[in-house]
Amino acid sequence: MSRLMLLSTECVDxxxxxxxxxxxxxxxxxxxxxxxxxxxxxxxxxxxxxxxxLAFGLVVGHEVELGYFSVDELEGVRGPLGLPIExxxxxxxxxxxxxxxxxxxxxxxxxxxxxxP
Numbered sequence: 001m002s003r004l005m006l007l008s009t010e011c012v013d014x015x016x017x018x019x020x021x022x023x024x025x026x027x028x029x030x031x032x033x034x035x036x037x038x039x040x041x042x043x044x045x046x047x048x049x050x051x052x053x054l055a056f057g058l059v060v061g062h063e064v065e066l067g068y069f070s071v072d073e074l075e076g077v078r079g080p081l082g083l084p085i086e087x088x089x090x091x092x093x094x095x096x097x098x099x100x101x102x103x104x105x106x107x108x109x110x111x112x113x114x115x116x117p
Contacts, residue, residue, distance in 0.1 A: 015048035033088040038081035060101045
């Protein structure tokens, strides 16, 4: 099965390096959106390492959480009907805190509130 490229050169150039938004949780911007067209998973990318092809962002699946994920692995994943993950070609970047999928703790961080312990 062939792999498709999820991130265009423009996407790679748009995404800041890993770690560049540390400490700015509420201001982190979802620059790229990936999704399973035959499932319920979505990845909102805020940072990316083009050498390691590792990304960081909000993952909406069984849980909603921030984390790292491999773009190489995502390119090989197929959903329940055999469809590959796709990039939302009509996505417009927006802060994570304004996404409907964001948990309350992330929304509060976007409003400048202290979050965490």
